[in-house]
Amino acid sequence: xxxxxxxxNFRDFSxxxxxGFGLFTVFLLIFPxxxxxSFVKTVMIQFLLFSLFxxxxxxxxxYGGQVELxxxxxVGIGSYAVALMMVWWKIPFWVSMPIGVLIAIGYSFIIGYxxxxxxGHYFAIATICxxxxxxxxxxxxxxxxxxxxxxxxIHEHPDxxxxxxxxxxxxxxxxxxxFFFAVFYMNGFRKxxxxxQLRMIKDDEEAAESLGIxxxxxxxxxxxxxxxxxxxGGGFMAVYNLYVDPYSxxxxxxxxxxxxxxxxxxxxxMWGPIIGAGFLVPLDRFLGSWLGGQKGLIGVDxxxxxxxxxxxxxxxxxxxxxxxxxxxxxxx
Amino acid sequence: MAFLEVVDLVKDFGGVVAxxxxxxxxHQGEIVGLIGPNGAGKTTLFNCxxxxxxxxxxxVIFKGKEITGFKPFMTNREGIGRTFQLMKVTAGMxxxxxxxxxxxxxxxxxxxxxxxxxxxxGFLGMDGVMNYHLNELPIASQKKVGLARALATQPELxxxxxxxxxxxxxxxxxxxxxxxxxxxxxxxxxFLIEHVMEVVxxxxxxxxxxDSGEKIAEGLxxxxxxxxxxxxxxxxxxYAKGR
Numbered sequence: 001x002x003x004x005x006x007x008x009n010f011r012d013f014s015x016x017x018x019x020g021f022g023l024f025t026v027f028l029l030i031f032p033x034x035x036x037x038s039f040v041k042t043v044m045i046q047f048l049l050f051s052l053f054x055x056x057x058x059x060x061x062x063y064g065g066q067v068e069l070x071x072x073x074x075v076g077i078g079s080y081a082v083a084l085m086m087v088w089w090k091i092p093f094w095v096s097m098p099i100g101v102l103i104a105i106g107y108s109f110i111i112g113y114x115x116x117x118x119x120g121h122y123f124a125i126a127t128i129c130x131x132x133x134x135x136x137x138x139x140x141x142x143x144x145x146x147x148x149x150x151x152x153x154i155h156e157h158p159d160x161x162x163x164x165x166x167x168x169x170x171x172x173x174x175x176x177x178x179f180f181f182a183v184f185y186m187n188g189f190r191k192x193x194x195x196x197q198l199r200m201i202k203d204d205e206e207a208a209e210s211l212g213i214x215x216x217x218x219x220x221x222x223x224x225x226x227x228x229x230x231x232x233g234g235g236f237m238a239v240y241n242l243y244v245d246p247y248s249x250x251x252x253x254x255x256x257x258x259x260x261x262x263x264x265x266x267x268x269x270m271w272g273p274i275i276g277a278g279f280l281v282p283l284d285r286f287l288g289s290w291l292g293g294q295k296g297l298i299g300v301d302x303x304x305x306x307x308x309x310x311x312x313x314x315x316x317x318x319x320x321x322x323x324x325x326x327x328x329x330x331x332x
Numbered sequence: 333m334a335f336l337e338v339v340d341l342v343k344d345f346g347g348v349v350a351x352x353x354x355x356x357x358x359h360q361g362e363i364v365g366l367i368g369p370n371g372a373g374k375t376t377l378f379n380c381x382x383x384x385x386x387x388x389x390x391x392v393i394f395k396g397k398e399i400t401g402f403k404p405f406m407t408n409r410e411g412i413g414r415t416f417q418l419m420k421v422t423a424g425m426x427x428x429x430x431x432x433x434x435x436x437x438x439x440x441x442x443x444x445x446x447x448x449x450x451x452x453x454g455f456l457g458m459d460g461v462m463n464y465h466l467n468e469l470p471i472a473s474q475k476k477v478g479l480a481r482a483l484a485t486q487p488e489l490x491x492x493x494x495x496x497x498x499x500x501x502x503x504x505x506x507x508x509x510x511x512x513x514x515x516x517x518x519x520x521x522x523f524l525i526e527h528v529m530e531v532v533x534x535x536x537x538x539x540x541x542x543d544s545g546e547k548i549a550e551g552l553x554x555x556x557x558x559x560x561x562x563x564x565x566x567x568x569x570x571y572a573k574g575r
Contacts, residue, residue, distance in 0.1 A: 193436045196429065196432060196433050196442075197436060202424060206416070210405075210414050210415075211437055215405070
């Protein structure tokens with residue numbers, strides 16, 4: 001009960017933050033009626049999806065301070081669980097998605113247990129490796145479609161059970177609901193015992209242990225929460241794209257994007273991952289299509305993209321949110 | 333029955349023997365000082381008791397239960413709190429939040445943890461700086477945060493590693509006052525490493541002296557300052573004559 005109250009209580013944010021988030025909520029609710037084109041809608045869905053990923057990553061990567069670069073494997077698990085169960089046994093999305101999340105939770109325990117014996121850069125490298133290994137397995141695994149991936153059967157009529165709709169608007173609202181669920185969850189998380197303990201671990205792990213905190217167990221818990229979040233997003237990706245292959249859902253590129261967006265926006269802050277995704281997803285998309293597609297300057301978008309990241313991180317390691325707080329003169 | 337019992341504790345780092353067959357007892361309600369020259373193995377001994385190091389051999393028994401090789405968070409749950417000689421000073425959390433993390437050790441409720449943490453900070457006269465971050469505080473206050481944090485875990489035995497290092501005489505005096513208050517009001521047994529004789533001598537009921545990893549003396553403070561070996565190893569002739 002207390003946890004629920006915490007999740008819905010935004011009173012400890014400043015007035016500006018609350019008003020800002022309120023306006024943003026209104027914008028999200030009416031967005032589909034603003035007459036945006038399908039491309040903009042896709043970008044919007046991507047933005048919400050990556051915000052969801054980023055918020056999940058923020059538990060272990062932001063609050064816990066563990067540089068985690070292997071989230072793509074859980075996107076993959078979520079996606080494949082939904083896709084395979086639908087193709088093999090015609091199991092509806094609403095059943096297969098939770099099962100996928102449970103698999104991701106189980107898998108993250110198995111992976112997390114040995115992984116958190118490592119610290120710092122070694123941990124970061126190990127997370128990349130586990131993700132790459134899983135990707136390689138899926139690339140070579142005939143049963144699950146190998147490198148070709150699997151296509152989801154397209155239903156003739158829109159079907160809520162299988163999450164198949166003609167219009168992107170429905171997908172938009174679905175991911176928006178997930179997004180708000182994540183916002184509330186994170187709002188509760190940052191005030192929870194685990195949230196406090198993780199921040200202590202990030203600050204000073206030795207001291208945290210002396211205060212009765214089982215650092216490794218806390219990290220595993222946070223890692224699992226992050227994995228569950230990401231697997232939900234993965235499940236959504238499967239029904240949205242109607243296609244799953246190891247390159248699109250398990251790539252290192254995706255892992256890095258998830259971590260990067262959260263870090264650029266501001267790790268260990270409530271709004272950081274949302275700001276990061278709101279900044280990078282459109283940039284990525286618009287620059288990519290404009291420079292790459294129309295001007296024939298393939299690759300230039302990546303240069304601009306990387307330069308921006310370098311500038312922000314050199315100026316303020318706590319990301320865009322850090323810069324905002326700096327300007328507001330809030331104590332850092 | 334002894335409260336804390338250390339039996340034949342040995343800890344070596346490769347060729348260096350940091351603790352060599354150290355044996356001693358601490359009784360409930362005591363204040364025991366641990367002194368010795370630099371590199372005598374005082375902090376290592378602390379780390380072996382609390383669980384940061386695994387002793388090569390020997391036993392640590394707390395309240396009749398063997399806790400040798402327990403992890404630090406486990407010994408904390410058994411009721412041993414500790415502070416560090418050097419605190420990592422970070423901007424991540426406020427003073428209140430730091431102490432709340434300690435209080436979370438005994439409760440799951442945020443509000444209870446907050447009340448508990450505020451009470452401890454009040455006890456140490458830190459009400460005014462609750463919402464500051466660690467890096468904004470002078471060293472004396474940082475040390476007190478370390479103390480408050482450990483107290484918030486409600487220890488029965490509190491092990492303090494050089495709680496007065498870096499403090500000026502006035503702050504040291506204040507710290508001694510707090511230690512006495514903690515001992516009397518909270519009934520916590522204290523075990524402290526200290527270089528500053530002005531801290532150890534007046535409050536310790538018993539002093540243990542380490543030199544090169546071995547216990548060379550143990551006794552009442554005024555006996556210790558007259559002990560030949562201790563004078564030679566640590567105190568120096570001057571201190572002995574001054575008394």
